[in-house]
Amino acid sequence: MADLLRFEDVSVVFENDVRALDKVSFTVREGETRIILGAAGSGKTVLLKTAMGLVRPTSGRLFLFDEDVTDEPEAELFDIRSRIGMLFQESALFDSMTVAQNVAYPLLNQKAIQKQMPREKMEQAVRDSLRFVELEHTMDKYPSELSGGMRRRVAIARAVVTKPPLLLYDSPTAGLDPITAHTIMALIVKERDVDNTTALVVTHRYQDGNLVANFRYNPDSGRLDPVGQKGNTTAFMVLKEGRLIFEGNQTELEASSDPYISKFVKRPEREAA
């Protein structure tokens, strides 16, 4: 299986000498789901933005779809970015556009997509994508008229409308109530199982990772069914102050004796609070 994303000793240092990422190395293979756990300020968002090429590594190399993009100029990155969908922490919907225009934005602005999809098919793609997140009725509304959970769902629709093979989710459940958070995580599992996408999910809630690792979308019932460890493609990573301190599967994570890691794993309710 091909490597979709590879970090090789990537460090990101900001102007004020803050070391957001410190020699981070890992590889994400096709079909894998990575759950990235870490406290606030541990570098989770920077890691996703670096993977997307929005933040440039200070040192180290970044590979996307087996291509070294570390020194690629911004204009050249647009093509490769069209193969990645990203959900931003605050949804980042464009306030001045309607829901439908927001979802259509990547279709209308990504050259690589325009070549593949004729304009008349775009409207259907927008509709399908909004139906996927069950928000087809909000097409003509503005983001300010939607609730936080609905905005997050529209942002998911926008991220998946181009059917990208790699998806990056930045704290999809942050600031949401438990019921809405579960809806969002269920959508992420559904997207993974319906379109067979590779995903990186940043979160500070262990139960989000647990859901992704142990449940599968059942297209017949439309619900999530539990699955065993067999064929499990979910891996966990833990970030602490910009360093990658753990990489492995759920069993290894739960067995870890590191006090920082066990805080996430054993007492998720405290972290959620």
Add this chain to the structure above:
Amino acid sequence: MLDFLKAPIQAVQEFYDLTGRALRNVLRHPHYLDDIKLQMDIIGVGSIPIVLLTGFFSGAVMALQMGRALQQYGQTGRVGTVVSIILVRELGPVLTSVMVAGRNSSGIASELGSMKVTEQIDAMRALGTDPVQKLVTPRMVATALMLPCLTVIDDFVGMVGGWIIAISIYGLPSRQYWSTTWHALVWNDVTQGLLKPFIFSFAVSLIGCFYGLRTSGGTQGVGRATTQAVVTASVTIFLLDFFLSKIFVSGGGGT
């Protein structure tokens, strides 16, 4: 000492970089014509009321003050000449640009600043658009096209303000006022009067965009960016005005 200087020098460098990219994008594909039209409406049409008000009253006040001064020399009939020259060469361009800076540099900085802190700028880059191409260039082009037009309106309305004072307070015949106003102007005045707002427009739009795009620190940062944009744009307009006037006065001195 070096660290103290580093930040402002870096800011200037970043500003020139942004200016260069915005200017290069004018010729590059894709062109966001809808955004340019929208910004022309917001910046141009939206600013007409304040331009009408400031233009009218600045012209009226100038006629009032100058008329009194000219009265001492028995030259009240020259009110139109003074109003016309000062408005077209100086007050029209500067006043219009400062008003538009107060209205639009702040608006641009707060809009782009809010987009920055809510990750919309990053989202734009992630979804295949260059924020400079999509946000900065349309605002720059729209301001460059609209500010000279607004200045012409301001100049004319100012002359009307002066005319009302000239006929009502100093009892000048309308015909005399308008004929002195018209004859006072030479090509150099008109060129200067249109070139100044064109050049100031880049300060108005680009400084707003620059502070907006480098906003950090949440909503507080947006407020800070807005204030900085208005202050810097206004000061830059006066600074540029001094140098441009110097060039035109020395250049026009021979004619």
